[in-house]
Amino acid sequence: MIEIDEDLCKGCKICTDFCPKEVFETSDKINKKGYYPPIPVREDECIGCRFCELLCPEFAIAVVNE
């Protein structure tokens, strides 16, 4: 499962671009700071590699292995 703390996100799109399974798309709603956070629209495809979690410069993502 992917959890996103939307209000921490700065909308850099690094997660969206570097997820090997292209799990994320950018939301069309802005967060508290005025950035567009990602949405894990293809969460089912996630392989739990945690690349997005480590790359995110704002600690906004958690990949939770169930």
Add this chain to the structure above:
Amino acid sequence: MMAKKKKAYRLKHYLREELLPTTFCQGCGCGTVLNTYAQAIEELQINPKDIVSVTGIGCSSWIPSPYFKADTLHTTHGRAIAFATGVKIMKPEANVVVIAGDGDLAGIGGNHLIHAARRNVGLAVFLINNMIYGMTGGQVSPMTPLGDKTTTTPYGNPEYPFNIAEFVAAAGANYVARWTTYHVFPLMESIQKAMTKDGFSFVEILTQCPVSYGRRVGMRTGEEFLKYFKENTINSLKAKDMTPEEIGDKIIVGKIVERNRKEFTTILREMNEERRK
């Protein structure tokens, strides 16, 4: 039905959470280094209470201070290693970590760096090489590539940059490696190695500054830098069988040196004990 409880980032207890989101620019790599550092510490099961973070001045100096929650010395520009050496002498059991920028550690603090490597002081030093003076708006640094436009080299940088990792290795450090913010998994292992290895450990981390550097060299986003790091690096294991022509402009990542010279403060203590007999 009960609403799903949000957990998000698992390692917030390592950070001064009340200060998030960070003051780093959008897409800056400093946050990625902090993230990777926190994960490295979590895996190693190091108690942050045993860490003393020492830093200088610059955007990257904000990685340990204020964001990482440990005892912290935020010192003057360039002097982190001098302060850290003092800490290590008085508190040899502490895990003394220096995280600072290329301007700080290789520019104004360059002599502290090479002499601490020569003495093999037991520190883990992480040099955040964003190839620029980020915080002050993008002046040339000793790590800016030849030819690059910066605010102080508007016609291009006429100087060659340091190969700082090779330099520190030649000066005598016990462990030296270079990674980038794209290579987060091997970087994490390298941070762990640096923090557990005796003697002077040094990891140069190529980190993107899309704002003060990138926008003047045609890379305006974090993603562009990460793609660049991905496509323009060669592992040191592979590079050792290649000619300089084959390597060309590619950046060598991976382990540069590993040796087992005795650590400075250990030698110092042993000599003192001998003298007092």
